Amino acid sequence: MAENVVVTRLKKSSAAWKGALFWTSAASIVGGLLLWELVGRFVVKKVLFLTTPTQIVVEIVRLARNGELQQHILVSAAEFSIGVVFAIFLGIGVGFAMASNKFAKRALGPWVAAFYATPTIAISPLIILWAGIDIWSKVIVVVINSIFPMIINTEAGLRSTDRQLIDAARCFGCSRLQIFWKVSLPSAVPFVFAGIKLAIGRGLVAVVVAELFGSRAGLGFLLAQASDAFNMPLLFVAVTILAVTGMTLTWLVGMLERLLMPWRTAVDQES
Amino acid sequence: MTVKLQVKDLCKSFGTLEVMRDINFHVDEHEFVAIVGPSGCGKTTLLRTIAGIEKADRGVVMIDGRALAGPGPDRGFVFQQDSLFPWRTIWQNVVFGLEVNGELNAQTRMRAKEFLKLVGLSGFEKYYPTQISGGMRQRVNLARALAINPEVLIMDEPFSALDAQTREVMQLELLRIWQQGRKTVLFITHQIDEAVFLADRIVVLGRRPGYVKEVIQVELPRPRVLALKRTAEFGAYVERVWNLIEKDVHASIQEDAQAPV
Numbered sequence: 029m030a031e032n033v034v035v036t037r038l039k040k041s042s043a044a045w046k047g048a049l050f051w052t053s054a055a056s057i058v059g060g061l062l063l064w065e066l067v068g069r070f071v072v073k074k075v076l077f078l079t080t081p082t083q084i085v086v087e088i089v090r091l092a093r094n095g096e097l098q099q100h101i102l103v104s105a106a107e108f109s110i111g112v113v114f115a116i117f118l119g120i121g122v123g124f125a126m127a128s129n130k131f132a133k134r135a136l137g138p139w140v141a142a143f144y145a146t147p148t149i150a151i152s153p154l155i156i157l158w159a160g161i162d163i164w165s166k167v168i169v170v171v172i173n174s175i176f177p178m179i180i181n182t183e184a185g186l187r188s189t190d191r192q193l194i195d196a197a198r199c200f201g202c203s204r205l206q207i208f209w210k211v212s213l214p215s216a217v218p219f220v221f222a223g224i225k226l227a228i229g230r231g232l233v234a235v236v237v238a239e240l241f242g243s244r245a246g247l248g249f250l251l252a253q254a255s256d257a258f259n260m261p262l263l264f265v266a267v268t269i270l271a272v273t274g275m276t277l278t279w280l281v282g283m284l285e286r287l288l289m290p291w292r293t294a295v296d297q298e299s
Numbered sequence: 300m301t302v303k304l305q306v307k308d309l310c311k312s313f314g315t316l317e318v319m320r321d322i323n324f325h326v327d328e329h330e331f332v333a334i335v336g337p338s339g340c341g342k343t344t345l346l347r348t349i350a351g352i353e354k355a356d357r358g359v360v361m362i363d364g365r366a367l368a369g370p371g372p373d374r375g376f377v378f379q380q381d382s383l384f385p386w387r388t389i390w391q392n393v394v395f396g397l398e399v400n401g402e403l404n405a406q407t408r409m410r411a412k413e414f415l416k417l418v419g420l421s422g423f424e425k426y427y428p429t430q431i432s433g434g435m436r437q438r439v440n441l442a443r444a445l446a447i448n449p450e451v452l453i454m455d456e457p458f459s460a461l462d463a464q465t466r467e468v469m470q471l472e473l474l475r476i477w478q479q480g481r482k483t484v485l486f487i488t489h490q491i492d493e494a495v496f497l498a499d500r501i502v503v504l505g506r507r508p509g510y511v512k513e514v515i516q517v518e519l520p521r522p523r524v525l526a527l528k529r530t531a532e533f534g535a536y537v538e539r540v541w542n543l544i545e546k547d548v549h550a551s552i553q554e555d556a557q558a559p560v
Contacts, residue, residue, distance in 0.1 A: 192378065192379075192382050193382060193384060195347075195350075195352065195378075195382075196376065196378055196382040197395075197399070198350070198352045198370055199350045199351075199352060199370055199374070199376045199378075200370070200372070200376070200395060200396040200399055200400070200447070201369075201370045201371055201372055201396075201399060201400055202399050206399050210384075210395075210399065211384070214384070214386040215385075215386070217386070289386070290427070291385050291386045291387075291427040291428075291429065
């Protein structure tokens with residue numbers, strides 16, 4: 029019985045190619061977790077030195093059952109999202125002011141440059157001292173850590189608008205306002221997104237660190253508690269949740285990017 | 300024949316650098332005029348002045364006898380490559396001029412569709428500029444300029460970024476499109492054969508400062524075909540223009556070589 033074997037080369041755009049890409053990352057994740065589990069079970073057997081993925085899952089389920097986990101997540105999520113949303117909008121506003129007004133640029137520029145280069149996370153204890161131990165002090169820490177990349181990227185994006193495009197728009201009779209809305213702003217969108225990604229990354233770190241310095245709830249609080257008691261499964265729970273959150277947010281921003289910048293995706297598909 | 304676009308006594312200096320001195324020429328209605336000049340002949344400044352985004356020190360630009368005060372939809376521009384808005388689809392690019400002038404309605408949309416068809420890009424409405432070739436992008440550029448139904452079509456080295464074969468095809472296409480409505484065209488180029496092939500008249504500019512050296516009437520029959528480029532008559536026109544600017548071109552090359560790096 030002759031079997032018909034059809035060999036086809038995978039085209040880069042084909043479903044099979046995309047499937048292969050997907051299974052590569054899936055295999056990598058599963059393989060990594062499996063290796064971790066095996067090492068934890070058979071090589072480094074002490075929970076204190078290496079907690080295995082299954083132990084982490086058990087701990088997550090235990091904490092979720094008594095409602096403790098949700099409470100901590102909720103507090104951190106509130107601090108993070110209020111802070112980051114505020115940083116994004118205020119950052120775009122300030123970046124816009126600096127790009128469109130020379131005086132604003134001169135007045136704010138040196139401060140922005142100085143704060144952007146400083147690890148402002150270091151002053152979080154001071155902020156907690158000023159604003160108290162509840163969520164608002166963390167919101168402030170998130171804002172001052174996330175806002176500067178937003179400002180700098182928005183300003184750079186608005187400034188770097190292609191001269192030729194602006195000239196073209198002027199030749200078609202665009203007013204200054206129209207040039208802003210129809211040329212500068214859309215061409216700044218990729219920069220703004222790069223800023224949002226940075227803001228999210230910095231914001232996540234800021235929330236945790238600020239909570240470590242002083243808090244009554246939150247994932248950072250959980251981390252501090254766990255490390256004080258050498259409760260490694262608990263520590264890994266907090267770390268796992270933060271890692272998953274980071275990945276999810278990056279993925280969400282990626283989706284939003286594709287939605288708002290279809291012309292960029294069009295390029296990706298070509299290459 | 301009536302004069303459509305008139306450029307009168309244009310002078311412009313940037314500081315101590317004089318870029319245009321008494322530039323005078325006109326384009327008749329339905330006429331195709333090309334401007335040829337070596338680099339440093341001030342054609343960029345001339346173009347920006349005609350566009351209304353640069354102010355001349357002296358002199359005026361007139362359309363139908365009215366002096367122009369700024370940019371307006373009476374002039375449609377076709378630029379060098381990459382002046383399409385990358386975040387807009389082909390269709391959104393074509394209607395850009397209508398949109399910003401508040402003239403986007405059912406009637407103008409129909410017209411824009413017609414022009415898109417005329418340049419051979421029906422069906423590409425939803426594509427983005429990055430998804431089409433350089434030649435196609437210049438067709439969109441042309442459709443965008445035509446869509447506002449300008450009095451004068453001004454083209455700034457529109458084919459300079461294209462490869463030689465695509466350029467020849469685009470020249471033919473441009474003539475085919477021009478033949479349909481006989482828009483008044485001002486075409487700026489540094490390719491002499493392109494100017495001879497396309498134009499009714501050629502304005503030859505000299506450099507430092509830019510001035511009109513000579514205006515040459517091109518008496519080649521229309522419609523023109525590519526075979527025309529191999530005739531002796533065509534060669535004679537190219538030769539004549541080349542002789543006019545040769546010295547200037549050498550001077551500009553020398554100057555570039557001496558410019559501090």
